[in-house]
Amino acid sequence: MATEESTSDGLGRSTALRLQHLKGRLFEVALVAATLVGIVSLLALFAQISIDAFQPGSASPTWFLVYLGTLVAPTAAFTLYARRRPAVRETNAKAFAAVFGGLLLSFVTYAVVDSLSPYDVFTYVFFTSLPPAIVVAYDRTTDDRTFTGPAIPASIVVGLAVAALLYDVVRGPIGIAAEWIMYFGLVTVPAALLIGTLTASRRGRRSGVVAGGSVIVGGLAVAVASIVTGTNAAFPVVLFSAFVVPTGYVLWRSVRTDPEGRVGVAGPFVLLGGTLLGAAVVGQFGIQNPDTFLTPTLLLESWDGLRANNAGVYPQIVGSIIIVGFMAVLAFPVGIGAAIYLEEYAPDSGLRGRLATLLEINISNLAGVPSVVYGLLGLALFRRTLGFGTGIVFSAAGTLGLLILPIVIVSTQEALRAVPDALRQGSYGMGASRWQTLREVVLPEAIPGTLTGTILALARAIGETAPLVIIAVATTKYSPPSGLFSSATALPLQIFAASANAKPEFRHGVVPAAAVVLLILMLLMNATAIVIRNKYGREH
DSSP states (O other): OHHHHHHHHHHHHHHHHHHHHHHHHHHHHHHHHHHHHHHHHHHHHHHHHHHHHHOGGGSOHHHHHHHIIIIIHHHHHHHHHHHTOHHHHHHHHHHHHHHHHHHHHHHHHHHHHHHHOHHHHHHHHHHHHHHHHHHHHHHTTOSOOTTHHHHHHHHHHHHHHHHHHHHHHHHHHHTTSOHHHHHIIIIIHHHHHHHHHHHHHHHOHHHHHHHHHHHHHHHHHHHHHHHHTTSOSHHHHHHIIIIIHHHHHHHHHHHHHOGGGGGGGGHHHHHHHHHHHHHHHHHHHTOOOOOOSOSHHHHHSOOOSSOGGGOOOHHHHHHHHHHHHHHHHHHHHHHHHHHHIIIIISOSSHHHHHHHHHHHHHHHHHTTSOHHHHHHHHIIIIIIISOOOTTBHHHHHHHHHHHHHHHHHHHHHHHHHTSOHHHHHHHHHTTOOHHHHIIIIIHHHHHHHHHHHHHHHHHHHHTOOHHHHHTTOOSOOSSOOOSTTSBOOOHHHHHHHHTTOSSHHIIIIIHHHHHHHHHHHHHHHHHHHHHHHHHHHHHO
């Protein structure tokens, strides 16, 4: 009898286990199916946008064969080769980041500084960077570094105030200098200091001085060569300092220190070389190109609402970069500082503790507030209360900063909570103060999580339209913003306005092409944050 009951219980447990296993498998299949549906839907959407933007059906079959042989096949072969060799794959990733990151940095730096006036940018950068440099220099001469961290942001504020006070006095004399000298001071000198510091840390101070001096001499040589040939020296100086120098340093280091993976350096040049070779073959034999709207005209010219082939979004691209960049300057220090206070300094009990808990609850709720509400908040704050003009960069950046502030705070709090308390206790046990523990232990460990929140915040902000419409940012402008208090526009607004154009070539050509540009901007900004996050993740 007991044996029958045991057998029955065993069969019951076996059946229950099978049912649980079946439920688990069904749940897994449902998750995979939902993921595939989402991925296929996004791919279909992106494919539709890309087809409208690039118009591949208008190209001849020979065009596809040319690029298949010059670009697709070599790049695919090299990628397959690199994937099978970890050392080559890692070097290839570094090379791609250096080459395309340097190109992006060069174009963005030149476009933004040219829009805002290189003389104004140089004046503010010089006075803003001088006080922190003095603080850092003093920090290296003393063992008491308790106040170094708080002194750096305070010194930056002091530098901004001094720059504003002395602007009228300084702006006149430096206006006599050639424009390329301003770019030399803004880009070449920092590049020389960076390369010199990195070289000195690895090969000694003398080698660092030689490396930094070589960058200075190279920048001057590029400027002189440009002047002799009769071209504007500003962009060549920026391209040399922000692209050639850092890219050359990264590639040289990769070849010198990683013999097994040095072949990976060729990756980006296979891609670029295949593209240029294909373009040369197509041009030489007169092969029919796609009738695409994603052309240099779209990227480098101003808007033309009458002819789609002449429509450009250069002012909108620069406006988006400046607005999002200044938004980051406003929101990230405040958001990260608020998260640090709530997690590391706010008490857990008493009146202040209850206030901190109330703040955390409201911040979490604000992360889900519709963006149009933030537009109304920006209108009330910047236009009616502070009296700023409509549609200016400061108001747009401030409104978007308020929009992403809860996201930054919440993500930074989660990153700080993920740092083990054992690390804090170990630091305190070694005699470190709270600030030293925060600076040397907690923040480095929390940087990857914080940058994840940064990625989410940037991705949301760059595509926002409703808050900018509410604060009366212009949908169309024919020149980039000239300062923080000048009017500006953003790429999403131009896409929104062009979608209502009566001509089909705008709705089904220019709009998708501009959307592709917006997606590329977002992906490049996110990729930069991801590279920095992964770097800190590997180091810690």
